[in-house]
Amino acid sequence: MEAELSTIQFPAQADVRIEISVAAHLGITAQSAQRKVSKLLLDHVGNLLYGEAPNLVAGARLLWRVPVWLSSPARGPVGQVGVLDVDAQTGEVLYSPESLKTIEDQAHVLAQHSAPDADRA
Numbered sequence: 001m002e003a004e005l006s007t008i009q010f011p012a013q014a015d016v017r018i019e020i021s022v023a024a025h026l027g028i029t030a031q032s033a034q035r036k037v038s039k040l041l042l043d044h045v046g047n048l049l050y051g052e053a054p055n056l057v058a059g060a061r062l063l064w065r066v067p068v069w070l071s072s073p074a075r076g077p078v079g080q081v082g083v084l085d086v087d088a089q090t091g092e093v094l095y096s097p098e099s100l101k102t103i104e105d106q107a108h109v110l111a112q113h114s115a116p117d118a119d120r121a
Contacts, residue, residue: 022058026088030054033064033086040084040093041068045104048072048111049081062088070107078114081106 010016028036030053037051048071054064064086070078082103085094 020058022062024062024089026062028064028086028088028091030056030064032091033088034066036086036091036093037066037068037084040095041103045100046107049103049107051084052080054086056088057085063094064088068103070110072111072114075114079110081110 033054034051037054038049041049041051050069050071052067052069054066057063057065066084066086067080068082068084070081072078082099084099084103086092087094
């Protein structure tokens, strides 16, 4: 089971009851997790990728799920190209070379589709 805590919007006539109880020590803050992901991306993928504000995910481990975004020097944020998880207790960024390659590939695709020349084609 996994529960992700983020902004939730329900229809006006929804009947819901959600109860979650987790007792754990958060070893790092959401902001620290975001910084760790941004630094990892800078060191291993590229300088136009960064971590955005994460959501807390409760499952087998307590995680910060950090959205990875592509930015453009000319236009600012372009879009999300993936996510990376950070162990909320130890601060370990959970990634593999394959997951970083997937993020890099997604960034290339998004960059090509959002380039100014792509609008004129």
